[in-house]
Amino acid sequence: MIEIRIPKIGVEDGEVVLTGWEKEEGAQIEKNEIIATVETEKVNSDILAPATGILKIKLQPGETANMTDTIGYIVPAIAKEKQNEIKDFHLVSPQNENPKVVTSHTSYEHLSPSARRKKMSLPIIQFKSDKTKRIIGSPAAKRIARELGINFETVNGTGPNGAILSKDVFETRKNQQVQIVETIPEIEKEIVLEEKTVYSREKLSPIRKAIARNMSESLQHSAQMTLMGTISLDKIWPFFQQMKEDLLAHSLKPSWAAIFIKVAALALEEHRHLNGTVEGDELIIWNNINIGVAVSTKKGLVVPTIKDANTKSLLLIHKELIEVAENARTNKLKMDDLSKSTFTLTNVGSYGGEFGTPILNRKELGILGIGAVTKQPIVNENDEIVVGRCCAYNLTVDHQMIDGEAAGLFIKSIKRIFNSPTLLLMR
16 A cells, blocks of 8 residues: 655644545545645645555544644555456445445455455445534634634535535635625615725925935934923023014014024033934034924925024024025025034924924934923922923934933933023023
8 A cells, every 4th residue: 555645845844634535435546636635824735646546544634644644545456347346346234225435444454465455445335324414624614714703504615525624614704795795785885896086196206205215214224212291481481572572673583493492502512422423333423513403395394404503692593593494495495504414403383283203314313393382280389280381392312322311311401491591691
């Protein structure tokens, strides 16, 4: 006899389930004919006959085995004339009248090899049982049916002897879905099958492509961490109101963005390690403190730079900020206006935002987002609940270069400056 073994499926050894036999016990099979199917955790695989002969089954459908295990045998076929001699052979039972061919477990070990081959080629008959029909199916098919909520008894098996395969469960599910769709009214069918329509289509502008590329590269090359919180503006509020009157002489309106530029620049003097960029495998700390300011335009976001912000007065920063913002919106910015920033400020409060996670400008180590100025209930120094003015801050740093403690100390310096607004007038 020739052994039928499970071939090695894939590169790893593992357990497989015999899904079913394509031929019955005692059937004539040809070499390379599909005689059985097995199922692993990932794939289904066919088992081919290694030789021509008569099939003898060892492993039953639903049972498990390992790679290279023997699941059956092939007995070389006897001559055609010998088959004719046993064609009408039957076993008679006094209890039943409806026989069917099934697996035989008769032992022929006491016979000679020649006689054993002859005996093995005879069709073995067993008579119909009155027991309840057993539903045969692979464990995978049962699991899929259970997960899909399908009654296993309603599935029509297409495997050997009616065994239920995984594909049978999916086919049953598909038929159920078709029946459900057929019950939907015609008007609802149109809604379900309606395709989405295009509102508009346009080519990406060069600036939008540049933004997309820079933002993507920033996230890919840095470990970005964002600290969030609020800053009290109560101490600087009277100072801000006084600025309104003073700036009227210059036809200017006070800007929180200009104040934050100055405050951030002074804080960076104390925390120089945030005023740097990464160039290849080097960390460069810059002497100049150049604050990039995110400005929204119709074409997209641009970041003009206020250079040496720590050395400029609030009035000069106000004027430069108005100028670069106007040039940005009228497309008059020069390349020099958009370069050499060492730290970035973005004002999400200009459109009512408070909290967010700003993305670092490529190669820089920090970006500070400021939210809208709002009134909030706060507890003052006398433990009284009063109405206070504050704004949210969102500081994103490259955690590869900046530790959480360093980022926290930077925010602490910013809060200290806001609580001592006279510091803004000393530089």
